[in-house]
Amino acid sequence: MTGSNTFDWSTVDNAVNQAAARGHQTAMRFYLDYPGRATGIPQFLLQGGLKTYPYTEFDNSTSVIPDYNDANLLSAIDRFIAALGARYDGKAQIGFVQAGLTGFWGEWHTYPYDGTTKPQNYMPTTANQRRVLNAFVSAFKTTELEVRNPDPVNADLPIGYHDDSFALETKPVAAGWHFMNKINDNGLQNKWKTQSIGGELRPELQSCIFSPAGCPVIEPDGDNDFPGSVQQTHISWMMNHYAFQTGYSTADRARALAGAKSLGYSFRATRAYLPTSATAGSSITVGASVQNIGIAPFYYPWAARVALVDSSGNLKANTAVGWKISDVASGASKDFTSSLSLTGVAKGSYRVVLQVPNALSNGAPIRFANAGQDTAKNGWLTLGSLTVN
Structure with missing residues (x-):
């Protein structure tokens, strides 16, 4: 001053x-x-x-x-x-x-x-x-x-x-x-x-x-x-x-x-909701149950994204789904679902992935306490597999 x-x-x-x-x-x-x-x-x-x-x-x-x-x-x-x-x-x-x-x-x-x-x-x-x-x-x-x-x-x-x-x-x-x-x-x-x-x-x-x-x-x-x-x-x-x-x-x-x-939040996905197959150009419902086993909530309403990862590791149908990670209280679980459009997605096999991006464009996204974290794409949690026909 x-x-x-x-x-x-x-x-x-x-x-x-x-x-x-x-x-x-x-x-x-x-x-x-x-x-x-x-x-x-x-x-x-x-x-x-x-x-x-x-x-x-x-x-x-x-x-x-x-x-x-x-x-x-x-x-x-x-x-x-x-x-x-x-x-x-x-x-x-x-x-x-x-x-x-x-x-x-x-x-x-x-x-x-x-x-x-x-x-x-x-x-x-x-x-x-x-x-x-x-x-x-x-x-x-x-x-x-x-x-x-x-x-x-x-x-x-x-x-x-x-x-x-x-x-x-x-x-x-x-x-x-x-x-x-x-x-x-x-x-x-x-x-x-x-x-x-x-x-x-x-x-x-x-x-x-x-x-x-x-x-x-x-x-x-x-x-x-x-x-x-x-x-x-x-x-x-x-x-x-x-x-x-x-x-x-x-x-x-x-x-x-x-x-x-041991500080703060600790999120893990306990269930995934998604079809095993879908038709190109259609929309599917994707969801996850997220549990916070940490001692505190995450205090900012960072919103999740859902996407598909192809066999080359490329993201497709990368979509903001509006799931707020701050809605998962400490010691609680919350179910999230959203529609994911497959418009423009080619036929083939994909893995469905979830991420909660950092508000900083170069900041690390929230990591989930799941073995499927980073397996299909670094920074993303794998929810399951999807075949697009």
């Missing part, structure tokens, strides 16, 4: 475009205050007299806490979020937007400056927290939103959550402050069914959580339980920078990959 209502998106665009070039969606969060880094507060606000507070916690000597209740700051945040949504909402390149901007790392806390641990409470008022969240909801009608803490301020809003101390401060404890304590205490146990859950594997656990030896005790009430945390949160994605910056040993890497695969 270069001025009151001016923006330079080049840095963000470059990051988003680099990820998209690899066929990946971006998850993003913006911050004003990141311990140990230069301030993220727009310079025009600082020059305009915005009050800030220095602190030394988290080895910080450079960043500062802004007055989150400052009228000019709140107005600037409103305009920034609106501009961000206008630029990125619904874009195929974006997977998740986290409602940052507030608190250390944009994680919606200023601990220990919470009014109890220390007398100063530098968080915005409840009303101003709600104002920021409402701005995100207004700006993002399609892209999934997440915020750090499940609490009464956001409980009724269409916003998911991100647990950034995942597998350490996740499962409920008697002290009542872990992530799942907040989910349970606020009646949010089923919110994952409609809004996504993300997060970050706690950095101190990243190097050891997938090792048979496990991790040392970091906190008295610490979980050190990756699979248990996955099951309770229904988490769909998480950050794990150790996997990419350092990397795991061969055995630990296999366990880390298994851990990654």
Whole structure:
């Protein structure tokens, strides 16, 4: 944000475009205050007299806490979020937007400056927290939103959550402050069914959580339980920078990959509905029963396609059938059927295939947990065979 209502998106665009070039969606969060880094507060606000507070916690000597209740700051945040949504909402390149901007790392806390641990409470008022969240909801009608803490301020809003101390401060404890304590205490146990859950594997656990030896005790009430945390949160994605910056040993890497695969959705086709033969130029009914054995739904309405694969591996009658993969709830199954025209399809033997394409043109399609995945055509699930007479 270069001025009151001016923006330079080049840095963000470059990051988003680099990820998209690899066929990946971006998850993003913006911050004003990141311990140990230069301030993220727009310079025009600082020059305009915005009050800030220095602190030394988290080895910080450079960043500062802004007055989150400052009228000019709140107005600037409103305009920034609106501009961000206008630029990125619904874009195929974006997977998740986290409602940052507030608190250390944009994680919606200023601990220990919470009014109890220390007398100063530098968080915005409840009303101003709600104002920021409402701005995100207004700006993002399609892209999934997440915020750090499940609490009464956001409980009724269409916003998911991100647990950034995942597998350490996740499962409920008697002290009542872990992530799942907040989910349970606020009646949010089923919110994952409609809004996504993300997060970050706690950095101190990243190097050891997938090792048979496990991790040392970091906190008295610490979980050190990756699979248990996955099951309770229904988490769909998480950050794990150790996997990419350092990397795991061969055995630990296999366990880390298994851990990654345990997140989110897992679709399998349990039945296929199609004739074994048809007449050239006719239409046939094709269907599939799709089951989601994963711990969470797929949150975007990506639509399926059905096609025929000839003996040379070419796609014929490639048709969008409108089956929305988001309609298959976690732990449920759904039947889909549609008409497939054979107009222009020559006589011969074909395999009938199904795909749910990625919204990114170069992104990987959804893979099904079936042996028939990729057997007739890479990226497609084989449903059966058809002879066109």
